[in-house]
Amino acid sequence: MNVKFKMPKFTRHLTNKTFWKELLLTILATTISIILTFGTAHVIEKRQKAKAGRQSAMMVIHDIDQNVEDMKTRAELEEKYFNMAQYVTNHLDQIDSISEDTLNSVYSFLLDYDISQTNDSKEKIFHSSQDSWKNIDNAKFIDLVQDFYYYRRLYDEFMKNDLRFKGPITPEDQYQMMLHRPNYDLTSDIKNILKQILLDDKVQLYLIHSPYRVRLYQALADEWQRMSDKGKFILGISDEELNEYIEKNRHAGRQIKEKELLGKWTSKSEGSTEEIEFLKDHTFEYRLSQHIINPFYTGSIIAKTIIRGTWKFEGDSLIRINNPDFEYDFDSSQITYIPAMKDSVESYIANNKKMTKEIIMEEAKKSPAMRRRAYAIYIDDTKQKIEMNFNSEIQNGKVSTAYMVRVNK
Numbered sequence: 001m002n003v004k005f006k007m008p009k010f011t012r013h014l015t016n017k018t019f020w021k022e023l024l025l026t027i028l029a030t031t032i033s034i035i036l037t038f039g040t041a042h043v044i045e046k047r048q049k050a051k052a053g054r055q056s057a058m059m060v061i062h063d064i065d066q067n068v069e070d071m072k073t074r075a076e077l078e079e080k081y082f083n084m085a086q087y088v089t090n091h092l093d094q095i096d097s098i099s100e101d102t103l104n105s106v107y108s109f110l111l112d113y114d115i116s117q118t119n120d121s122k123e124k125i126f127h128s129s130q131d132s133w134k135n136i137d138n139a140k141f142i143d144l145v146q147d148f149y150y151y152r153r154l155y156d157e158f159m160k161n162d163l164r165f166k167g168p169i170t171p172e173d174q175y176q177m178m179l180h181r182p183n184y185d186l187t188s189d190i191k192n193i194l195k196q197i198l199l200d201d202k203v204q205l206y207l208i209h210s211p212y213r214v215r216l217y218q219a220l221a222d223e224w225q226r227m228s229d230k231g232k233f234i235l236g237i238s239d240e241e242l243n244e245y246i247e248k249n250r251h252a253g254r255q256i257k258e259k260e261l262l263g264k265w266t267s268k269s270e271g272s273t274e275e276i277e278f279l280k281d282h283t284f285e286y287r288l289s290q291h292i293i294n295p296f297y298t299g300s301i302i303a304k305t306i307i308r309g310t311w312k313f314e315g316d317s318l319i320r321i322n323n324p325d326f327e328y329d330f331d332s333s334q335i336t337y338i339p340a341m342k343d344s345v346e347s348y349i350a351n352n353k354k355m356t357k358e359i360i361m362e363e364a365k366k367s368p369a370m371r372r373r374a375y376a377i378y379i380d381d382t383k384q385k386i387e388m389n390f391n392s393e394i395q396n397g398k399v400s401t402a403y404m405v406r407v408n409k
Contacts, residue, residue: 053135056126057235058245060145063122064228067152071221075214081109082210089198089207095191103190110203111174112167118156123149141234148227155220164209168202183296183344251387251401253378255316260379265386265404271300274404284311284320296344297337303352304329309371318375318388324364328356 085106088098095103126145136142159165177193178184186193197203232242264277272290279285286307291300306327311320330353337345363371376389384406391400 053137054235054237055245057136057141057231058237058242059122060126061228061231061237061242062246064148064224064231068221068224068228071217071224075217075221078210078214078217081105082207085109085198085207088194092195092198095195100187100190103194104187106194107169107186107190110167110169110197110206112170114160118152138234141231144227144231144234148224164212166206168200168206169197251376251378251389253380253385253387256377256379256386258313260383261318261377261386264407266407267402267404274402275407276404278311282310282312284309294348296341296348297335299335301335301349302331304331314374316376318377320373320375321368322363322371322373324360324366324371326360326363328360330356
C-alpha cells in the first residue's frame, strides 16, 4: 500500500521549536507508514491462511462424502446381487432360461477379493502438513476428522479379515475350475459351475450373511454422513460453497465454446483408438477401433464401431443424441490359429456378433431421450485438448472422464 504524507522540508530556516516539531512529524509519518505496510501484509497473510484452511477442510469433507457414497453403493450392489443369487439358486432346474449376464454377475458376486481398497490420498495430504491443522484452527473439526479416518481404517481392517465378508470362491478355486474347462474358459460352462457351487455350504454361508453386510454398509454411510454434516456445521460451510469447490477441482481448463468444438478429436490407448468429429450442421460421427486378443489365436481381431447422431449445447453441457442404427464390424482377417482351435475361434466370433446384434436391436427400441448423453466439456489454453465428463450408469453413477486431442488437418 502506498501512503503519502507531507514530509517536512529541512532546507528552510528552522527555530528549535519548529525543528523538533518537524522531526516528530517525520518520525510519526515513518512509523504510520511502517504500521500500515506490515499491518496490511499481516492481514493479507492471515486471510490467505484462512482461505487455505477452508480449502483443506472442504477437501476432507468431500472425502468423507465420497466414502458415504461408496458405502451406499456397496449396500445397493450387495442387495442387487444377493437377490440375483437367490433367484438362480431357487431356479436351478430352469437355469437354461436365465440370461448369461445374470449368471456371470452371480458368479462374480461370489468371488473372494479385497473390498477394503480405500483411497487414502486425501488422508495422507491432511496428515502430512501441520500447516493444514493450523490454518483450519478449529480443534473440534480436527478431532472430528481424526475420528473419521481412525474408524475408516478400523472398519477397513475388520471387513478385510472378518469371514462374513470373504467370498466363498477363492483364487485357488477359480484356478482349479479353469483347469477343467474347455479352453480354460469359465464363462463357457457357467451354468454347470453354478449348479455345482450354489448349494455348497460355503456359498450358502456367504449368502446368509448378506443382510448383515448390507446393514453394516448402511450404518457406516449414516454415521459418516452425520460426521460430514457436523463438519460443515462447525465451520459454517454451505452445500453451495462445497459444490463450488467440488466443481472447481473436478476438471481442468475452461468451458468450451461451440465454434472451438468443431473438427475432429482423437484419443489413443493400448489396443484402442477413438475418434469423434463435430460438424457445423450439428451432426457428429464417432469411431472406435479395438484390438481384441485371446489365447486361442495369434494376432488381433479388430472390432470397429461407428455411431452417428446430432449434438447441441444446453447451458454448459454438450448433448449428444445417438442414432439407433450404429455400424459394427468384426474383422478377423489378421488372426491365425491351429486347426484344433477353429471351432473355438468361430464360436467366439459368432457369439460376439450375436451379442452385438442384440445390442443394436435394443438400441433401436429406445427413444431419443433414452439415447441422450450429456457431457460436461472443457478445453485447455492451447485449444488442442478437451476433457469430457460423463455420468455413467454403467459405473453406478460415477463420473467417467476422457481426454482427447485435436486432429489438425
